[in-house]
Every structure is written in structure tokens, then in C-alpha cells.
Amino acid sequence: MHKTAVLIPIFNGWQYTRECLQTLESQIYDPRLKNEYVVVVTDDGSTDGSADEIKAHFPKVELQYGDGNLWWSGGINVGAKYAIESLGCDYVLLWNNDVLSAHDYFVELDRIIETEPPGSVIGSKVYFTDRPERVQAYGGYFNPITGVKYSYGYDKEDTREYNEVKHCEWLPGMGTLVHADVVTRLNYWDATNFPQYHGDSDFTYRAKKAGFEVKVVPQLKLWNNTENTGINYPDSFRLAYKALSSIRSDYHLGKDIKFYRLHAKSPLSIYGLGVKYFWHLYGTTKRRLKRMLGQNKA
Numbered sequence: 001m002h003k004t005a006v007l008i009p010i011f012n013g014w015q016y017t018r019e020c021l022q023t024l025e026s027q028i029y030d031p032r033l034k035n036e037y038v039v040v041v042t043d044d045g046s047t048d049g050s051a052d053e054i055k056a057h058f059p060k061v062e063l064q065y066g067d068g069n070l071w072w073s074g075g076i077n078v079g080a081k082y083a084i085e086s087l088g089c090d091y092v093l094l095w096n097n098d099v100l101s102a103h104d105y106f107v108e109l110d111r112i113i114e115t116e117p118p119g120s121v122i123g124s125k126v127y128f129t130d131r132p133e134r135v136q137a138y139g140g141y142f143n144p145i146t147g148v149k150y151s152y153g154y155d156k157e158d159t160r161e162y163n164e165v166k167h168c169e170w171l172p173g174m175g176t177l178v179h180a181d182v183v184t185r186l187n188y189w190d191a192t193n194f195p196q197y198h199g200d201s202d203f204t205y206r207a208k209k210a211g212f213e214v215k216v217v218p219q220l221k222l223w224n225n226t227e228n229t230g231i232n233y234p235d236s237f238r239l240a241y242k243a244l245s246s247i248r249s250d251y252h253l254g255k256d257i258k259f260y261r262l263h264a265k266s267p268l269s270i271y272g273l274g275v276k277y278f279w280h281l282y283g284t285t286k287r288r289l290k291r292m293l294g295q296n297k298a
Contacts, residue, residue, distance in 0.1 A: 002113050003036045004091040004177070005083030009075025010041060011068070012048045016225065017041070017097040021058045024095075027106045035110050040083050042075040044068055062087070071247060072173065073191035073199035080188060084180045090118075092183060094176040094200065100129070101175070102221040109177065112217060120213040121182060121204055124175025124220035125153075125162060133158055136224055139168030139216040140201055144265040147272025149201075152216075166216040169208055173200030175222045182212055193258045197250045205263060240284040251280050 006024060010017055021039065028037035039061045043051045045068030054061050064078050076094060083089040091113065105124075112122055126137040138153035151172070153162050189203050208214045243249035256276070260269050 001035055002090040003038065003088060004093055004109075004113065005062075005079065005087060005089040006037060006039045006093045006095050007076055007079035007083065008039065008041045008095045008097055009044060009070065009072055009079065010046060010050055010097050011044045012046045012050060013097055014046075014048050014050045014053055017050055018053070018057070020095075020097045020100065021054070021061065023100050025058065025060075027101065027103070030106060032107055033110050035113055037106065038062060038083070038087060038089070040064060040079040040087075042066060042070065042079045044070040044075050071191070071195035071199075072197075073189040073195050076173070076199070077188045077191055080183055084183065090180055092178055092180065094173045094178070096174050096224070098225040098227075099126070099174050099222045100225075101223075105220060105222070108217075108219040112177070112220070117213075118179040118181060119211075120215065121171065121207050122177040122220070123168070123171035123204075123214070123216040124222045125158075125216060125218045126172065126174050126222045126224050127158070128155075129223045129225040131155075132223060135162050136226070137172045137174070138162050138218075139166050139214070140170040140172065140204075142169040142201070142205060142263070143269075143272065144263055145268055146266075147260060147264055147269030148275065149272055163218045165218065168214055168216060169205055170201040171204040171214060171216070174224060175220055176200070176204065178207075182207060186210065193262070194255060196247045196255075197252060198255050198259050202259060202262070209263075236288060237284060240280065243280070251277070253277075 024039055041054060041061050042064040044066035051063060054063060064082050066075060066078060080092050083092055123139050128134050128136050135153035135156050135158055137151045140151050142149045186206050189199050194202050204214055243251040244253045246252060256273060260273060
């Protein structure tokens with residue numbers, strides 16, 4: 001029997017955490033499961049009473065704490081170290097409080113744990129909650145020469161292409177299964193360079209470079225509520241500029257530069273970075289114009 005910790009870093013958002021934990025509780029104690037699962041929540045200084053609510057309503061959850069400065073990678077590290085060193089877990093499963101899993105998710109995960117070699121880093125197929133038949137993430141691509149980086153299948157219909165095992169370069173921090181030996185060999189997640197965004201892709205890309213197999217298994221299905229994400233789709237130039245320096249933004253320029261310095265292999269990789277920020281500016285302009293036109297029509 002193997003023991004797996006579901007790691008959930010939180011900062012407020014009790015309404016999401018409650019539904020997430022209710023779903024997990026209904027699944028991880030399924031009598032069909034051969035392996036043991038435990039939920040580890042790292043509360044990074046929530047001010048909405050999340051920790052007290054978890055203690056009151058979900059007493060089986062293992063709670064860890066931060067002071068408000070852990071962010072995603074730090075929260076994952078606290079949970080992973082506790083799971084591996086104190087609970088003796090063989091695997092950790094990255095999770096967010098704004099994702100919900102298919103009813104048979106852990107039955108499928110149980111099968112994977114029993115059949116896949118421990119060196120495989122396994123990802124899930126993620127859908128949008130508000131567009132439940134459209135793929136949000138199916139693993140990720142990164143070309144260290146051109147610098148092009150993106151999620152496979154983003155906003156695509158769930159066709160046959162996304163129902164086969166996908167070998168990829170990196171995985172998001174939702175539904176990613178990692179063996180404890182891989183975690184310790186890679187020295188956990190890089191909370192210094194990538195406290196929020198890129199913490200997941202950096203870790204799994206480092207696993208890929210270290211020779212571990214990184215892939216998505218389509219039977220593992222999750223739905224992500226993107227309303228709870230950071231500053232990613234601004235409709236004003238002020239917010240677009242703010243996104244360049246906000247830790248809560250996927251367009252944090254400093255974070256991107258660090259990722260490319262660590263993993264790019266050619267000066268040509270500036271191309272991929274330029275493409276990303278061109279679309280950031282183009283998307284902001286387009287959303288800004290739509291908002292202005294909508295106000296004019298009103």
C-alpha cells in the first residue's frame with residue numbers, strides 16, 4: 001500500500017476550499033481504493049477564518065501554517081515536507097482549492113500508482129468550470145531554443161487528440177502526482193525564484209531535464225474555476241502594466257526572465273518571450289476597446 005498526500009495551499013477563499021474538501025472527502029475514502037490518501041492544507045495566513053472552519057468541519061485534514069509570505073510554491077513546500085518527513089507519504093499530489101475532480105478520479109489515480117513506475121511525473125487533464133467540455137490544460141510545451149512556451153489544448157474542444165497519454169515538457173500545479181524521491185532529488189519547488197507562477201512548470205521541467213518521464217493521463221479529469229486566478233486578463237493598460245510586476249500575475253516579467261535564464265539554451269529564446277508579451281498587449285487593447293464600445297452603446 002502507498003500513501004499519497006493531496007497538497008492544497010490556501011490564502012482565504014473559504015467558499016472554494018469548502019467545496020474542494022467536500023469533494024475530496026467523498027472520494028478519498030472510497031472502499032475500492034487500495035492506497036491511502038490524506039489531505040494536507042497549508043493555510044498561509046488566511047484572514048477569513050479558513051483554518052478554524054477546516055478544523056470544525058474537516059477534522060481529518062492535516063493543517064500546516066504560513067505567515068502570509070509563502071505563496072504557492074512555499075505553501076507546496078511546507079505541505080510536501082510535512083507529508084514526506086512526518087507522515088511518511090510515498091507520493092504528493094498537487095492540488096488547488098479551486099479545482100474539483102471527476103467522481104472516479106481517485107479510482108483512476110489508484111490504478112496509476114499501482115502500474116506506473118515511481119519516476120513518472122503524472123499530470124491530469126484540466127477543464128474550465130464554466131466551459132466544462134473545453135480543455136484548459138493538457139500538459140505544457142517549452143522549446144529551449146525558440147523560447148515558445150504554452151499549455152497544450154488550451155480552450156480547445158475535448159477531441160480524441162486529448163484522450164491519449166501525452167508526453168510533455170512541463171505540467172501545471174493542478175492534479176500533478178510526484179513520487180517523494182523525485183521531490184527530494186529536485187530539492188522541492190523553487191519558492192525563491194518562482195513563488196507563485198512558474199513554480200509548477202519550473203519543477204516539472206527540471207524533472208524532465210533530470211530524466212524523469214513527464215506526461216498527462218487523460219483519465220485523470222479536473223475542472224478549474226478560473227475566477228479565482230490572479231491578474232491575467234486585464235482590460236486596462238494600467239492593470240496590464242501592473243501585471244508586469246505583480247506576483248499574482250502570469251505576466252510577471254521578472255519571473256519570466258528568471259525562467260528563461262535557467263532553462264533557455266539560445267539567445268533566440270527571446271522570440272518566445274516577445275510573442276507572449278505581444279499577445280498580452282494585443283489582448284489588453286482588444287478587451288479595452290470592447291469595454292469602451294460597450295459603454296458607448298449603453
